[in-house]
Amino acid sequence: MKTSERREEIIRILKKSEQPVPAKVLASRFNVSRQAIVQDLTVIRAYTPGIASTSRGYIMIKGEENLHQKEFKVFHPSEKTKDELFIIVDHGGKIKNVSISHRVYGRISVDLDIRSRQDVLDFLQMFTGSKSKYLGEVTSGYHYHLVEADNESRLDLIEKKLDEAGFLAPLSAWEKEESGIE
Numbered sequence: 154m155k156t157s158e159r160r161e162e163i164i165r166i167l168k169k170s171e172q173p174v175p176a177k178v179l180a181s182r183f184n185v186s187r188q189a190i191v192q193d194l195t196v197i198r199a200y201t202p203g204i205a206s207t208s209r210g211y212i213m214i215k216g217e218e219n220l221h222q223k224e225f226k227v228f229h230p231s232e233k234t235k236d237e238l239f240i241i242v243d244h245g246g247k248i249k250n251v252s253i254s255h256r257v258y259g260r261i262s263v264d265l266d267i268r269s270r271q272d273v274l275d276f277l278q279m280f281t282g283s284k285s286k287y288l289g290e291v292t293s294g295y296h297y298h299l300v301e302a303d304n305e306s307r308l309d310l311i312e313k314k315l316d317e318a319g320f321l322a323p324l325s326a327w328e329k330e331e332s333g334i335e
Contacts, residue, residue, distance in 0.1 A: 159183050160193050164201055164213075173210030195260040199224050199252055199299055222249065222301045223308045225315060228294050228322035231287050238273040240314045241300055245307040249299040253292045262299075263288060295322055 154162075163179060176190040183190070194211055198204045202222045203214040229237055241248055252262035267273055280287070289296030302308045315321045 154183070156193070159185070160197050163190070163193060164197060167204060167211060167213040170212065173207045173212040175210035178210070192259055195262065199250075199260070199262060199297065202301070221304055221308060222299060223312070224297050224299045225312060226295070226297050226322045226324055227289075227315060227320045228296075229289075229320050230294055231290055233320070234287055234289075235273060235277055236318065237315070237320050238267060238276070239270060240318055240320070241298065241311055242267060242269055242273060244311045244314055246300040246302050246311045249301050251288050252297045252299070253288055253295070254297075255292060261288065261291075 162183075166174060166179070166182075176187045176194070179190045180187045194204070194206070198206075200222075205212050205214055227237060238248065248265050248267040250262050250264050252260060254260050265276065267276055279285075287296075300308065300311060302311065312321065
């Protein structure tokens with residue numbers, strides 16, 4: 154079974170289950186390690202809204218699976234962060250998270266919940282006077298944002314505006330395979 158097929162099946166299992174499903178149960182079901190399932194769910198959660206991680210396992214929050222969300226891979230120097238985030242919120246997007254794919258550490262995601270220009274400014278202010286760096290700097294400017302909007306056309310507009318600004322980055326072959334995109 155391909156990784157993408159296993160991930161599709163994991164989503165089906167979570168949608169059907171009324172109770173949290175432990176990673177070790179999924180690992181046994183697919184004859185892979187628990188760590189492989191945790192990595193799968195990190196990727197799945199970046200593309201699939203409404204999956205919660207609990208102390209008893211993973212569960213699909215009912216109703217959440219119908220939200221309009223899309224993950225964008227972007228690239229830019231750190232000094233363009235404000236411009237990138239403003240494009241998203243100015244065109245009706247809520248930035249749910251930022252994540253990177255690191256060759257050693259795997260997928261790393263951080264929840265953001267940025268909904269407005271003021272939220273962007275507050276976020277950027279946290280870095281002022283700090284030695285902390287933006288997560289995307291770990292991967293030379295490449296990173297991902299999971300964005301939520303009222304409808305698909307808003308997400309399409311955000312994608313168009315990010316592309317026009319030169320921020321969109323193409324998915325590599327391994328990223329397409331990981332996400333199930335042909």
